[in-house]
Amino acid sequence: xxxxxxxxxxxxxxxxxxxxxxxxxxxxxxxxxxxxxxxxxxxxxxxxxxxxxxxxxxxxxxxxxxxxxxxxxxxxxxxxxxxxxxxxxxxxxxxx
Numbered sequence: 001x002x003x004x005x006x007x008x009x010x011x012x013x014x015x016x017x018x019x020x021x022x023x024x025x026x027x028x029x030x031x032x033x034x035x036x037x038x039x040x041x042x043x044x045x046x047x048x049x050x051x052x053x054x055x056x057x058x059x060x061x062x063x064x065x066x067x068x069x070x071x072x073x074x075x076x077x078x079x080x081x082x083x084x085x086x087x088x089x090x091x092x093x094x095x096x
Contacts, residue, residue: 003031003039029078036080047085
């Protein structure tokens, strides 16, 4: 296993989750939709209806500071949006 890296908990994903019963996860770049579906169902005991994936490229970032120009790069990642069966839900906040 180990396909799912972390859940996406942002304002936008929280709004989508409440309205459309869809949840977002950052997954490994080489994972396919069937593997993602299997792991979500095993981890959270829910029924997955649909999986949408998208790849994000890393971007160069730079900023000016007192000590000069600082350059860096944001990570490339793959995001999976998972649609659950009506009535199923995932609670990310249960163990806080």
